[in-house]
Amino acid sequence: MRQSNLYIILYAAAITIVCGGALAFASQSLKPLQDANIELERKKNILATVMQLKEGDDVVKLYSSLVKERVIDFQGNIKTGVKASSVIIAEQYKRKPEERLLPIYEFRNQSDTSKIENAVMPVFGYGLWNNIWGFVALKSDLNTVQGVKFEHAGETPGLGARITGDDIQIRYKGKMVFDGDNIRSIVMQKGEGVDYSSDAHKVDGMSGATLTAKGVNNMLKDYFACYENYLKKNQKTLSLNL
Amino acid sequence: MSTATAEVEVVEKKAEPLFSKKNKKLISNPLDIDNPITVQVLGICSALAVTTQMKPAFVMSIGLMIVAASSNVVISLLRNTIPSRIRIIVQLAIVSLWVILVDQVLKAYVYDVSKQLSVFVGLIITNCIVMGRLEAFAMSNKPWPSFLDGIGNGLGYGIILMMVAFVRELFGGGSIFGFKVFEAMGITYQGNGLLLLPAGACIIVGIIIWIQRSINGYRETH
Numbered sequence: 001m002r003q004s005n006l007y008i009i010l011y012a013a014a015i016t017i018v019c020g021g022a023l024a025f026a027s028q029s030l031k032p033l034q035d036a037n038i039e040l041e042r043k044k045n046i047l048a049t050v051m052q053l054k055e056g057d058d059v060v061k062l063y064s065s066l067v068k069e070r071v072i073d074f075q076g077n078i079k080t081g082v083k084a085s086s087v088i089i090a091e092q093y094k095r096k097p098e099e100r101l102l103p104i105y106e107f108r109n110q111s112d113t114s115k116i117e118n119a120v121m122p123v124f125g126y127g128l129w130n131n132i133w134g135f136v137a138l139k140s141d142l143n144t145v146q147g148v149k150f151e152h153a154g155e156t157p158g159l160g161a162r163i164t165g166d167d168i169q170i171r172y173k174g175k176m177v178f179d180g181d182n183i184r185s186i187v188m189q190k191g192e193g194v195d196y197s198s199d200a201h202k203v204d205g206m207s208g209a210t211l212t213a214k215g216v217n218n219m220l221k222d223y224f225a226c227y228e229n230y231l232k233k234n235q236k237t238l239s240l241n242l
Numbered sequence: 243m244s245t246a247t248a249e250v251e252v253v254e255k256k257a258e259p260l261f262s263k264k265n266k267k268l269i270s271n272p273l274d275i276d277n278p279i280t281v282q283v284l285g286i287c288s289a290l291a292v293t294t295q296m297k298p299a300f301v302m303s304i305g306l307m308i309v310a311a312s313s314n315v316v317i318s319l320l321r322n323t324i325p326s327r328i329r330i331i332v333q334l335a336i337v338s339l340w341v342i343l344v345d346q347v348l349k350a351y352v353y354d355v356s357k358q359l360s361v362f363v364g365l366i367i368t369n370c371i372v373m374g375r376l377e378a379f380a381m382s383n384k385p386w387p388s389f390l391d392g393i394g395n396g397l398g399y400g401i402i403l404m405m406v407a408f409v410r411e412l413f414g415g416g417s418i419f420g421f422k423v424f425e426a427m428g429i430t431y432q433g434n435g436l437l438l439l440p441a442g443a444c445i446i447v448g449i450i451i452w453i454q455r456s457i458n459g460y461r462e463t464h
Contacts, residue, residue, distance in 0.1 A: 008325045015332055019339045026343050030350040037353035 039085070043067075046105050049137035049147040050118045067120075068106045074098045076229035089133060093124045097226050104230065105135075116234060118146050121227050125219025128211040130154030132163065132219060138177065142231045145186065148172040150216065160212030168206060176200035177224050177231070185221040188213040260386065268390040272398030275458060279402040280451045284370040289403055290443040292362050296419045299407035300400075301348070301355045305363060307396025309340045310372050314392035316340075317380040324381075333376045334367070341366045371395055406446045414438040 043063040047053055069084035074097060084103035092100040107118040117140050124133040134150035150163040162168050175186045184201045192207035205213050259265075278284045285306075292302045316336050317324070324332050345363045348356035356363070366372060375395050380388040411417055414437035416424045424431035436442045454460075 003325060003327065008328055011323070011325055011332075012328060015335050019335050022339060023342055026346050030346050033350035034346075034353075037349065041353065 042085075045135050045149045045151070046120050049120055049135045049149045050107055066107055068108055070104050070106060072102050072104055072227075072230050074100065074102070074226060074229065076227075076231075076233045089122050089124045090131065097222065100226060102226055102230070104227070116140060116142070119231075119234070121223060123219050123223040125215055125222060127152055127155050127163075127215035128160050128209075129156070132212070132215055134163075134219075136172075136220065136223070138231070142235050143176050143178045145172050145175045145177070152212075155212050156209070159206065159209040162206050162209060163212060163216060171196075171203040174200075175203060181232075183221075183224050183228055185217070185224050187217050265387060265390050268387055269394040269397065272391075272394040273401060274398075274454070277398045277402065277454070278371045278374075278395050279399060279447065280454050282371075282374070284374055285399055286447070288362055288365060288369060289399075289406060289447060290440045292359065293403055293407040293410050293443050294414065294438050295358075295411050296404065296407040298355060298358045298362075299403045301352065302359060302362060303396065303400025303403050305344045305348070305359075306366055306369065306371065306399055307393060308344060309337065309366050310375055310396045311389050311392030312340050313337045313372060314375055314380040314388040315385050317376045318383060318385040318388035321381050321383075329381065330373075330377075333373060337372050337376070338367050371399055402447070402450060405450060406443055409446050410437045410442060414442065 040059060044053065044059050046067060047059060047062060053059070071079045071082040071084050071087055073079055079101060082101060084105070087101050087103045089103070092102070103122055105120040105122075106116050107120070109115040109117050118137050119142055120135050120137045122133070122135055124131070126132065130153035132150060132152045132155065134148060136148045137146040138144065139146045148169050150169060152161055152163060155161040155163065172186060177183060177185065179201065186201055186203060188203050189196065189205045190210050190213070192205050194204055196202040196204055272278060275281065279286065279289055288302065288306075293299045313333070313336050317333055320332070320336075341363065344366075345356065348359070348363065375391055379391045383391070408418065411419075412423065413434050415433050416422060416431040434442075437446075
Protein backbone atom coordinates (compact mmCIF):
# COMPACT_ATOMS: atom_id res chain seq x y z
CA MET A 1 0.00 0.00 0.00
CA ARG A 2 2.81 2.35 0.95
CA GLN A 3 4.31 1.97 -2.51
CA SER A 4 1.16 2.74 -4.48
CA ASN A 5 1.20 5.86 -6.60
CA LEU A 6 -1.95 7.23 -5.02
CA TYR A 7 -0.50 6.93 -1.53
CA ILE A 8 2.70 8.67 -2.61
CA ILE A 9 0.83 11.53 -4.25
CA LEU A 10 -1.46 12.02 -1.27
CA TYR A 11 1.47 11.81 1.13
CA ALA A 12 3.44 14.42 -0.81
CA ALA A 13 0.42 16.71 -0.95
CA ALA A 14 -0.21 16.39 2.77
CA ILE A 15 3.43 17.15 3.64
CA THR A 16 3.36 20.20 1.37
CA ILE A 17 0.18 21.55 2.91
CA VAL A 18 1.31 21.01 6.50
CA CYS A 19 4.77 22.50 5.95
CA GLY A 20 3.36 25.40 3.94
CA GLY A 21 0.79 26.16 6.61
CA ALA A 22 3.38 26.11 9.38
CA LEU A 23 5.66 28.46 7.46
CA ALA A 24 2.87 30.87 6.62
CA PHE A 25 1.86 31.00 10.27
CA ALA A 26 5.43 31.61 11.44
CA SER A 27 6.05 34.28 8.85
CA GLN A 28 2.85 36.15 9.71
CA SER A 29 3.27 36.02 13.47
CA LEU A 30 6.94 37.09 13.42
CA LYS A 31 6.51 39.84 10.86
CA PRO A 32 5.93 42.75 13.30
CA LEU A 33 9.16 41.95 15.15
CA GLN A 34 11.11 41.57 11.92
CA ASP A 35 9.76 44.84 10.55
CA ALA A 36 10.76 46.60 13.76
CA ASN A 37 14.28 45.27 13.33
CA ILE A 38 14.47 46.49 9.75
CA GLU A 39 13.20 49.92 10.83
CA LEU A 40 15.80 50.09 13.60
CA GLU A 41 18.48 49.10 11.12
CA ARG A 42 17.40 51.93 8.81
CA LYS A 43 17.62 54.49 11.60
CA LYS A 44 20.97 53.12 12.68
CA ASN A 45 22.32 53.39 9.15
CA ILE A 46 21.10 56.96 8.74
CA LEU A 47 22.70 58.00 12.01
CA ALA A 48 25.90 56.12 11.21
CA THR A 49 26.51 58.17 8.08
CA VAL A 50 26.74 61.31 10.18
CA MET A 51 28.08 60.24 13.55
CA GLN A 52 30.00 57.48 15.23
CA LEU A 53 27.47 55.29 17.02
CA LYS A 54 28.63 53.64 20.21
CA GLU A 55 27.48 50.36 21.64
CA GLY A 56 24.45 50.97 23.85
CA ASP A 57 23.36 54.21 22.20
CA ASP A 58 19.59 54.57 22.17
CA VAL A 59 19.15 54.71 18.42
CA VAL A 60 15.42 55.43 18.46
CA LYS A 61 15.79 58.36 20.87
CA LEU A 62 18.80 59.83 19.07
CA TYR A 63 17.02 59.50 15.75
CA SER A 64 13.83 61.21 16.86
CA SER A 65 15.70 64.09 18.47
CA LEU A 66 18.17 64.71 15.64
CA VAL A 67 16.57 63.71 12.39
CA LYS A 68 13.77 65.43 10.54
CA GLU A 69 12.23 63.24 7.90
CA ARG A 70 10.83 64.81 4.77
CA VAL A 71 9.65 63.58 1.43
CA ILE A 72 10.40 65.68 -1.62
CA ASP A 73 9.74 65.37 -5.33
CA PHE A 74 12.15 65.67 -8.24
CA GLN A 75 11.71 69.46 -8.32
CA GLY A 76 12.89 69.66 -4.73
CA ASN A 77 9.48 70.64 -3.33
CA ILE A 78 8.36 69.19 -0.05
CA LYS A 79 5.56 66.68 -0.41
CA THR A 80 3.16 67.01 2.47
CA GLY A 81 1.06 64.17 3.73
CA VAL A 82 3.61 61.46 2.91
CA LYS A 83 5.68 59.90 5.66
CA ALA A 84 9.30 59.22 4.79
CA SER A 85 9.26 55.92 6.61
CA SER A 86 6.37 54.70 4.47
CA VAL A 87 8.22 55.35 1.22
CA ILE A 88 9.78 52.14 -0.03
CA ILE A 89 12.91 53.07 -1.93
CA ALA A 90 13.04 49.80 -3.86
CA GLU A 91 9.59 50.49 -5.29
CA GLN A 92 10.31 54.13 -6.10
CA TYR A 93 13.47 53.02 -7.88
CA LYS A 94 11.37 51.31 -10.54
CA ARG A 95 9.76 54.60 -11.52
CA LYS A 96 11.29 57.31 -13.68
CA PRO A 97 13.48 59.67 -11.63
CA GLU A 98 11.03 62.54 -12.27
CA GLU A 99 8.15 60.60 -10.71
CA ARG A 100 9.89 59.22 -7.66
CA LEU A 101 9.03 60.14 -4.10
CA LEU A 102 12.33 61.04 -2.49
CA PRO A 103 12.79 60.85 1.26
CA ILE A 104 15.41 63.13 2.77
CA TYR A 105 16.67 63.01 6.31
CA GLU A 106 17.79 66.36 7.63
CA PHE A 107 19.93 66.95 10.68
CA ARG A 108 18.96 70.46 11.74
CA ASN A 109 20.98 72.80 13.89
CA GLN A 110 19.66 72.51 17.45
CA SER A 111 19.57 76.27 18.11
CA ASP A 112 18.73 77.51 14.62
CA THR A 113 16.44 75.05 12.90
CA SER A 114 16.57 76.86 9.59
CA LYS A 115 20.11 75.61 9.14
CA ILE A 116 20.69 72.13 7.82
CA GLU A 117 23.78 70.57 9.34
CA ASN A 118 23.63 67.34 7.44
CA ALA A 119 21.32 65.97 4.78
CA VAL A 120 21.12 62.23 4.32
CA MET A 121 19.88 60.79 1.03
CA PRO A 122 18.89 57.21 0.51
CA VAL A 123 20.39 55.58 -2.56
CA PHE A 124 19.39 52.40 -4.34
CA GLY A 125 20.71 50.48 -7.30
CA TYR A 126 21.88 47.23 -8.72
CA GLY A 127 25.28 45.70 -8.04
CA LEU A 128 26.71 42.68 -9.79
CA TRP A 129 24.27 40.06 -8.52
CA ASN A 130 21.49 41.79 -6.67
CA ASN A 131 20.27 45.04 -5.16
CA ILE A 132 22.60 47.42 -3.39
CA TRP A 133 21.43 50.35 -1.33
CA GLY A 134 22.53 52.72 1.34
CA PHE A 135 22.66 56.31 2.57
CA VAL A 136 24.85 59.26 1.66
CA ALA A 137 25.22 62.12 4.13
CA LEU A 138 26.26 65.55 2.94
CA LYS A 139 27.74 68.31 5.07
CA SER A 140 26.03 71.66 5.55
CA ASP A 141 27.35 72.95 2.20
CA LEU A 142 25.21 70.17 0.63
CA ASN A 143 28.15 69.24 -1.52
CA THR A 144 30.82 67.57 0.58
CA VAL A 145 30.21 63.99 1.65
CA GLN A 146 30.10 63.53 5.41
CA GLY A 147 29.80 59.77 5.26
CA VAL A 148 28.22 56.88 3.40
CA LYS A 149 26.71 53.59 4.36
CA PHE A 150 26.24 50.82 1.81
CA GLU A 151 24.40 47.53 2.09
CA HIS A 152 23.98 44.71 -0.36
CA ALA A 153 21.81 41.67 -0.86
CA GLY A 154 24.05 39.32 -2.75
CA GLU A 155 27.47 40.69 -3.70
CA THR A 156 30.39 38.26 -3.59
CA PRO A 157 31.80 37.94 -0.06
CA GLY A 158 35.34 39.32 0.08
CA LEU A 159 34.97 41.16 -3.24
CA GLY A 160 31.85 43.22 -3.95
CA ALA A 161 30.51 42.66 -0.45
CA ARG A 162 33.35 44.84 0.79
CA ILE A 163 31.19 47.90 0.08
CA THR A 164 29.65 47.33 3.52
CA GLY A 165 33.07 47.67 5.15
CA ASP A 166 34.22 50.81 6.95
CA ASP A 167 37.55 50.74 5.10
CA ILE A 168 35.73 51.22 1.77
CA GLN A 169 33.09 53.65 3.03
CA ILE A 170 35.64 55.97 4.63
CA ARG A 171 37.09 56.59 1.16
CA TYR A 172 34.00 58.64 0.27
CA LYS A 173 34.44 61.06 3.14
CA GLY A 174 35.22 64.58 1.99
CA LYS A 175 34.48 63.90 -1.69
CA MET A 176 32.32 66.38 -3.61
CA VAL A 177 29.04 65.86 -5.45
CA PHE A 178 29.06 69.12 -7.45
CA ASP A 179 31.71 70.52 -9.71
CA GLY A 180 30.73 74.19 -9.87
CA ASP A 181 27.04 74.14 -10.74
CA ASN A 182 26.94 70.71 -12.28
CA ILE A 183 26.75 67.32 -10.69
CA ARG A 184 29.90 65.33 -11.33
CA SER A 185 29.16 62.60 -8.79
CA ILE A 186 31.80 60.42 -7.18
CA VAL A 187 33.28 57.62 -9.19
CA MET A 188 34.99 54.57 -7.80
CA GLN A 189 37.93 53.74 -10.02
CA LYS A 190 39.15 50.45 -11.37
CA GLY A 191 42.08 48.93 -9.50
CA GLU A 192 43.10 49.38 -5.93
CA GLY A 193 45.86 51.08 -4.02
CA VAL A 194 45.94 54.44 -5.81
CA ASP A 195 45.82 57.61 -3.77
CA TYR A 196 42.96 59.80 -4.96
CA SER A 197 42.97 62.16 -1.99
CA SER A 198 43.67 65.15 -4.26
CA ASP A 199 40.69 64.41 -6.54
CA ALA A 200 37.32 65.33 -5.07
CA HIS A 201 35.35 63.10 -7.46
CA LYS A 202 37.33 59.87 -7.50
CA VAL A 203 37.74 57.15 -4.91
CA ASP A 204 40.06 54.19 -4.86
CA GLY A 205 38.53 50.99 -6.29
CA MET A 206 38.07 47.49 -4.98
CA SER A 207 40.40 44.95 -6.54
CA GLY A 208 38.36 42.18 -8.17
CA ALA A 209 35.04 43.96 -7.74
CA THR A 210 34.97 46.43 -10.61
CA LEU A 211 31.42 45.48 -11.58
CA THR A 212 30.06 46.09 -8.09
CA ALA A 213 31.91 49.41 -8.10
CA LYS A 214 30.21 50.22 -11.39
CA GLY A 215 26.87 49.51 -9.74
CA VAL A 216 27.76 51.81 -6.86
CA ASN A 217 28.81 54.56 -9.30
CA ASN A 218 25.55 54.27 -11.25
CA MET A 219 23.55 54.27 -8.04
CA LEU A 220 25.21 57.46 -6.78
CA LYS A 221 24.93 59.21 -10.13
CA ASP A 222 21.26 58.30 -10.43
CA TYR A 223 20.31 59.52 -6.97
CA PHE A 224 22.45 62.65 -6.97
CA ALA A 225 20.54 63.61 -10.12
CA CYS A 226 17.24 62.95 -8.33
CA TYR A 227 18.18 65.24 -5.46
CA GLU A 228 19.90 67.88 -7.60
CA ASN A 229 17.05 70.40 -7.45
CA TYR A 230 16.60 70.00 -3.71
CA LEU A 231 20.31 70.38 -3.05
CA LYS A 232 20.65 73.45 -5.27
CA LYS A 233 17.60 75.09 -3.75
CA ASN A 234 18.89 74.64 -0.25
CA GLN A 235 22.39 75.68 -1.19
CA LYS A 236 20.87 79.00 -2.36
CA THR A 237 18.98 79.63 0.87
CA LEU A 238 22.14 78.71 2.70
CA SER A 239 24.18 81.33 0.89
CA LEU A 240 21.41 83.89 1.48
CA ASN A 241 21.56 83.15 5.20
CA LEU A 242 25.29 83.73 5.18
CA MET B 243 -5.28 -6.76 41.02
CA SER B 244 -2.32 -9.03 40.79
CA THR B 245 -2.58 -9.33 37.04
CA ALA B 246 -2.67 -5.54 36.73
CA THR B 247 0.57 -5.11 38.68
CA ALA B 248 2.15 -7.85 36.67
CA GLU B 249 1.25 -6.03 33.51
CA VAL B 250 2.73 -2.79 34.77
CA GLU B 251 5.90 -4.63 35.66
CA VAL B 252 6.14 -6.07 32.20
CA VAL B 253 5.73 -2.63 30.66
CA GLU B 254 8.36 -1.21 32.99
CA LYS B 255 10.77 -3.94 32.08
CA LYS B 256 10.31 -3.22 28.40
CA ALA B 257 10.69 0.54 28.71
CA GLU B 258 14.25 1.66 28.51
CA PRO B 259 15.34 4.36 30.98
CA LEU B 260 15.48 7.76 29.26
CA PHE B 261 19.22 8.01 29.74
CA SER B 262 20.29 4.41 29.39
CA LYS B 263 23.87 3.57 28.54
CA LYS B 264 22.92 3.21 24.91
CA ASN B 265 21.13 6.56 24.85
CA LYS B 266 23.99 8.35 26.58
CA LYS B 267 26.29 7.02 23.89
CA LEU B 268 24.09 8.74 21.29
CA ILE B 269 25.12 12.03 22.84
CA SER B 270 28.73 11.26 23.72
CA ASN B 271 29.86 9.38 20.61
CA PRO B 272 29.42 12.30 18.20
CA LEU B 273 31.53 14.45 20.52
CA ASP B 274 34.61 12.32 19.95
CA ILE B 275 34.87 8.94 18.23
CA ASP B 276 31.99 9.59 15.84
CA ASN B 277 32.32 13.36 15.42
CA PRO B 278 30.47 14.62 12.36
CA ILE B 279 33.22 17.02 11.31
CA THR B 280 36.50 15.41 12.27
CA VAL B 281 35.55 11.75 11.80
CA GLN B 282 32.67 11.67 9.35
CA VAL B 283 34.03 14.80 7.62
CA LEU B 284 30.54 16.23 7.06
CA GLY B 285 29.50 19.87 7.26
CA ILE B 286 32.99 21.15 6.46
CA CYS B 287 31.68 23.95 4.24
CA SER B 288 29.89 25.79 7.00
CA ALA B 289 32.64 24.95 9.47
CA LEU B 290 34.98 27.02 7.30
CA ALA B 291 32.52 29.77 6.54
CA VAL B 292 31.04 30.83 9.86
CA THR B 293 34.03 30.45 12.16
CA THR B 294 35.80 33.79 11.79
CA GLN B 295 34.06 34.92 14.97
CA MET B 296 32.71 32.99 17.91
CA LYS B 297 29.28 34.59 18.04
CA PRO B 298 28.03 33.49 14.61
CA ALA B 299 29.69 30.11 15.14
CA PHE B 300 27.79 29.72 18.39
CA VAL B 301 24.45 30.69 16.86
CA MET B 302 25.10 28.44 13.88
CA SER B 303 25.82 25.51 16.23
CA ILE B 304 22.63 26.10 18.18
CA GLY B 305 20.71 26.45 14.92
CA LEU B 306 22.07 23.21 13.54
CA MET B 307 21.42 21.39 16.80
CA ILE B 308 17.79 22.51 16.86
CA VAL B 309 17.30 21.62 13.21
CA ALA B 310 19.02 18.24 13.52
CA ALA B 311 17.14 17.27 16.67
CA SER B 312 13.70 18.43 15.57
CA SER B 313 13.97 17.01 12.05
CA ASN B 314 15.16 13.73 13.54
CA VAL B 315 12.12 13.61 15.80
CA VAL B 316 9.65 14.44 13.04
CA ILE B 317 11.16 11.98 10.58
CA SER B 318 11.32 9.33 13.29
CA LEU B 319 7.62 9.84 14.06
CA LEU B 320 6.78 9.59 10.37
CA ARG B 321 9.24 6.80 9.62
CA ASN B 322 6.61 4.07 9.26
CA THR B 323 4.45 6.13 6.93
CA ILE B 324 7.05 7.62 4.58
CA PRO B 325 6.96 5.94 1.17
CA SER B 326 10.52 4.82 0.51
CA ARG B 327 10.47 6.10 -3.07
CA ILE B 328 10.07 9.73 -1.97
CA ARG B 329 11.79 9.53 1.42
CA ILE B 330 14.68 11.85 0.56
CA ILE B 331 12.38 14.62 -0.65
CA VAL B 332 10.18 14.21 2.44
CA GLN B 333 13.28 14.51 4.62
CA LEU B 334 14.32 17.57 2.68
CA ALA B 335 10.90 19.17 3.14
CA ILE B 336 11.02 18.62 6.90
CA VAL B 337 14.59 19.94 7.16
CA SER B 338 13.70 23.00 5.10
CA LEU B 339 10.69 23.64 7.29
CA TRP B 340 12.82 23.74 10.43
CA VAL B 341 15.59 25.73 8.81
CA ILE B 342 13.22 28.43 7.59
CA LEU B 343 11.57 28.54 11.01
CA VAL B 344 14.99 29.02 12.67
CA ASP B 345 15.86 31.69 10.11
CA GLN B 346 12.59 33.56 10.74
CA VAL B 347 13.08 33.44 14.50
CA LEU B 348 16.65 34.70 14.18
CA LYS B 349 15.44 37.56 11.98
CA ALA B 350 12.86 38.48 14.60
CA TYR B 351 14.98 38.22 17.74
CA VAL B 352 18.69 38.52 16.83
CA TYR B 353 18.70 40.57 13.64
CA ASP B 354 22.43 41.39 13.68
CA VAL B 355 23.41 37.76 13.93
CA SER B 356 20.93 36.73 11.27
CA LYS B 357 22.39 39.33 8.92
CA GLN B 358 25.87 37.95 9.53
CA LEU B 359 24.80 34.35 9.05
CA SER B 360 22.50 35.21 6.13
CA VAL B 361 23.05 32.48 3.58
CA PHE B 362 24.58 29.96 5.94
CA VAL B 363 21.38 29.36 7.90
CA GLY B 364 19.70 28.55 4.61
CA LEU B 365 22.56 26.25 3.82
CA ILE B 366 21.77 24.07 6.84
CA ILE B 367 19.14 22.61 4.50
CA THR B 368 21.87 21.05 2.45
CA ASN B 369 24.14 20.36 5.42
CA CYS B 370 25.18 16.74 5.09
CA ILE B 371 25.08 16.21 8.85
CA VAL B 372 21.32 16.73 9.07
CA MET B 373 20.48 14.65 6.01
CA GLY B 374 23.01 12.02 7.03
CA ARG B 375 21.49 11.57 10.48
CA LEU B 376 17.95 11.42 9.09
CA GLU B 377 18.83 8.74 6.58
CA ALA B 378 21.17 6.77 8.83
CA PHE B 379 19.41 7.04 12.17
CA ALA B 380 15.96 8.62 12.35
CA MET B 381 14.51 6.47 9.56
CA SER B 382 15.03 3.33 11.65
CA ASN B 383 14.84 4.51 15.28
CA LYS B 384 12.28 5.73 17.78
CA PRO B 385 11.74 9.48 18.39
CA TRP B 386 13.58 9.75 21.72
CA PRO B 387 16.85 8.12 20.61
CA SER B 388 16.55 10.11 17.37
CA PHE B 389 16.20 13.32 19.36
CA LEU B 390 19.31 12.46 21.37
CA ASP B 391 21.16 11.57 18.20
CA GLY B 392 20.31 14.97 16.73
CA ILE B 393 21.39 16.80 19.88
CA GLY B 394 24.58 14.72 20.04
CA ASN B 395 25.54 15.43 16.47
CA GLY B 396 24.66 19.10 16.86
CA LEU B 397 26.91 19.24 19.91
CA GLY B 398 29.69 17.40 18.12
CA TYR B 399 29.45 19.88 15.26
CA GLY B 400 29.21 22.83 17.65
CA ILE B 401 32.24 21.82 19.70
CA ILE B 402 34.48 21.72 16.66
CA LEU B 403 32.99 24.97 15.37
CA MET B 404 33.67 26.72 18.67
CA MET B 405 37.24 25.40 18.82
CA VAL B 406 37.98 26.61 15.30
CA ALA B 407 36.24 29.94 15.91
CA PHE B 408 38.14 30.43 19.18
CA VAL B 409 41.52 30.07 17.49
CA ARG B 410 40.48 32.12 14.47
CA GLU B 411 38.95 35.01 16.37
CA LEU B 412 41.66 35.11 19.04
CA PHE B 413 44.67 34.99 16.74
CA GLY B 414 43.04 36.42 13.62
CA GLY B 415 41.20 39.33 15.17
CA GLY B 416 42.60 39.48 18.71
CA SER B 417 39.24 39.08 20.43
CA ILE B 418 36.92 36.50 21.98
CA PHE B 419 33.17 36.94 21.49
CA GLY B 420 33.99 40.45 20.28
CA PHE B 421 35.91 41.31 23.45
CA LYS B 422 39.35 42.66 22.59
CA VAL B 423 41.53 40.39 24.72
CA PHE B 424 44.94 41.63 23.77
CA GLU B 425 43.91 45.27 23.97
CA ALA B 426 42.54 44.69 27.47
CA MET B 427 45.86 43.18 28.49
CA GLY B 428 47.68 46.18 27.07
CA ILE B 429 49.35 44.29 24.26
CA THR B 430 49.24 45.61 20.72
CA TYR B 431 48.41 42.62 18.59
CA GLN B 432 48.60 42.54 14.82
CA GLY B 433 45.93 40.03 13.74
CA ASN B 434 47.00 37.09 11.60
CA GLY B 435 45.11 37.56 8.34
CA LEU B 436 45.61 33.95 7.22
CA LEU B 437 43.45 32.67 10.04
CA LEU B 438 40.55 34.81 8.88
CA LEU B 439 40.63 33.26 5.42
CA PRO B 440 38.91 29.90 4.78
CA ALA B 441 42.37 28.37 4.34
CA GLY B 442 43.16 29.19 7.96
CA ALA B 443 40.06 27.30 9.10
CA CYS B 444 41.07 24.32 6.97
CA ILE B 445 44.46 24.22 8.67
CA ILE B 446 42.90 24.41 12.13
CA VAL B 447 40.38 21.65 11.36
CA GLY B 448 43.31 19.58 10.10
CA ILE B 449 45.25 20.12 13.30
CA ILE B 450 42.21 19.21 15.41
CA ILE B 451 41.78 15.97 13.43
CA TRP B 452 45.49 15.24 13.89
CA ILE B 453 45.37 15.75 17.66
CA GLN B 454 42.15 13.75 17.99
CA ARG B 455 43.54 10.85 15.99
CA SER B 456 46.78 10.67 17.90
CA ILE B 457 44.87 10.66 21.22
CA ASN B 458 42.46 7.97 20.01
CA GLY B 459 45.27 5.94 18.49
CA TYR B 460 43.69 5.95 15.04
CA ARG B 461 45.59 4.03 12.38
CA GLU B 462 44.91 4.09 8.67
CA THR B 463 44.25 0.52 7.52
CA HIS B 464 45.89 -0.56 4.29
